[in-house]
Amino acid sequence: MTDINGLRPDSLVVAAGRPPRVTGAPVNPPVVLSSTYVGVDSPGPDDLLYARYDTESWRGLEDAIGALEGSTQRALVYGSGMAAISAALSLVPRNGTLAIPRHSYNVSLVAARAHAEERDLTVIEVDIAETESVTAALNGADSPTLWLESPTNPMLEIADIPALVEATHARGGTVIADNTFATPLAQQPLALGADVVVHSVTKYLAGHSDVVMGAAVTDNPDLWSRLKTQRDVHGAIPGPWEAWLALRGLRTLALRVQRSQASALELAQRLEAHPAALEVRHPGLPSHPQHDRARAQMSGFGSIITLRPRGGVEAAATVARTVNLWTPATSLGGVESLIERRRRLPAEPATVPDDLLRLSVGIEDVEDLAADLVAALETSQR
Ligand SMILES: Cc1ncc(COP(=O)(O)O)c(C=O)c1O
Known part of the structure; x- marks a missing residue:
């Protein structure tokens, strides 16, 4: 052994x-x-x-x-x-x-x-x-x-x-x-x-x-x-x-997490700068209220992002419906990127905003992930 x-x-x-x-x-x-x-x-x-x-x-x-x-x-x-x-x-x-x-x-x-x-x-x-x-x-x-x-x-x-x-x-x-x-x-x-x-x-x-x-x-x-x-x-x-x-x-956890964490941070930064994003949350963003705490006790920031698009529930549902590479589904942590408006689930606490999308970033090419998401976000604003 x-x-x-x-x-x-x-x-x-x-x-x-x-x-x-x-x-x-x-x-x-x-x-x-x-x-x-x-x-x-x-x-x-x-x-x-x-x-x-x-x-x-x-x-x-x-x-x-x-x-x-x-x-x-x-x-x-x-x-x-x-x-x-x-x-x-x-x-x-x-x-x-x-x-x-x-x-x-x-x-x-x-x-x-x-x-x-x-x-x-x-x-x-x-x-x-x-x-x-x-x-x-x-x-x-x-x-x-x-x-x-x-x-x-x-x-x-x-x-x-x-x-x-x-x-x-x-x-x-x-x-x-x-x-x-x-x-x-x-x-x-x-x-x-x-x-x-x-x-x-x-x-x-x-x-x-x-x-x-x-x-x-x-x-x-x-x-x-x-x-x-x-x-x-x-x-x-x-x-x-x-x-x-x-x-x-x-066996591939380290490679998968390395890749998805790097992509999540990159996507969170790009989304934060996008005019159609009302709020973007990711522990790796300096704007996250506990960013310093995450830095102190974590050696990575995870691969989940939350996004609230401008335009409320309708816009959020449109993003989830319109994406092509991202899959609209519950769960997280797989090689494939998933997106979900959490409040579609009746058991989700009412303090979670209605228009909040949870993004589980997978291991696809970050440029493809970004392009798909931005296209869906732009569609949601029409
Ligand atoms: C943070 C967290 N803990 C526990 C669970 C439950 O795990 P399982 O679906 O494997 O029963 C989930 C499922 O989404 C989860 O997100």
């Missing part, structure tokens, strides 16, 4: 999670289509028993995602990002307090409210960029849980992660960070003090819009075993083919 200690992230995505290097061994982990494993005696901690608990088909991917997030423990993979999020929400103690960004992914908010009802949680929706008001919301709560999304989906607000981690830990609490938007290449929440990281692997990690999967990562052995037991019991596991596809996608 390659010694991955000390490797940089761009090497880790390629080298982590390979089978042991012995003569005749495959270079990729196998897809094992078996629900059960031969055994007579009580299984040891690393023995395979039954494929809901563990399978070779996950191990390479789990090792790689765990290493990328800087954990000494392997990740836990799930059948979707939401399955990972629900598992992480189950860590909030009964009657506990959960503070969550008002502009989290809308289904994470729905899940938080459902957990609140089932287990009598107090859920406080916060403006995550407003550090003092988040800290005030945590005041008085015993062992609160702070949910982080930074950048938020879709408003791209940036949380002051180290300050909020300190405030939560000072009250004996736990910090869970959804790192889907940033990817572990641009942001390392565990290194910034978070206790658990969750991912929609569906997005950048798998990267090709062909698989739905989630992951949770923690370096805390107690939290890891609680999550593992939760997954064993609830059974929200991915299939072996999906795990293989996700690891195959992960």
Whole structure:
């Protein structure tokens, strides 16, 4: 097996999670289509028993995602990002307090409210960029849980992660960070003090819009075993083919993210200068209200832009309808560029502007992306 200690992230995505290097061994982990494993005696901690608990088909991917997030423990993979999020929400103690960004992914908010009802949680929706008001919301709560999304989906607000981690830990609490938007290449929440990281692997990690999967990562052995037991019991596991596809996608994460981040910044700058753009948001733009914070805690600004064209909802819908290279569709993080007016979804919070387009920048030629977008923007102004 390659010694991955000390490797940089761009090497880790390629080298982590390979089978042991012995003569005749495959270079990729196998897809094992078996629900059960031969055994007579009580299984040891690393023995395979039954494929809901563990399978070779996950191990390479789990090792790689765990290493990328800087954990000494392997990740836990799930059948979707939401399955990972629900598992992480189950860590909030009964009657506990959960503070969550008002502009989290809308289904994470729905899940938080459902957990609140089932287990009598107090859920406080916060403006995550407003550090003092988040800290005030945590005041008085015993062992609160702070949910982080930074950048938020879709408003791209940036949380002051180290300050909020300190405030939560000072009250004996736990910090869970959804790192889907940033990817572990641009942001390392565990290194910034978070206790658990969750991912929609569906997005950048798998990267090709062909698989739905989630992951949770923690370096805390107690939290890891609680999550593992939760997954064993609830059974929200991915299939072996999906795990293989996700690891195959992960091998090019560094190249994809490098390209899409560079294109996103370039496009955001051009859009900001376009007269048909009412508002453009991207953490890499100096005009972004938390640009300095993003610079301090991220090593890249992500590949999502929001655009509000002049002309309101009608103009925004026209842009989404008119684009040719960009695909009008929900989701993000794939090789293909996607565009969506978020408020077309009934569950999207009403504080997200009606005319806001979320752009997920892919790996196409930036000139083609710009020309297509500008043409659609100009059509929307007629
Ligand atoms: C930030 C974020 N977290 C979690 C999810 C949910 O992931 P999945 O669709 O894989 O269940 C999404 C999906 O859009 C997301 O954008």
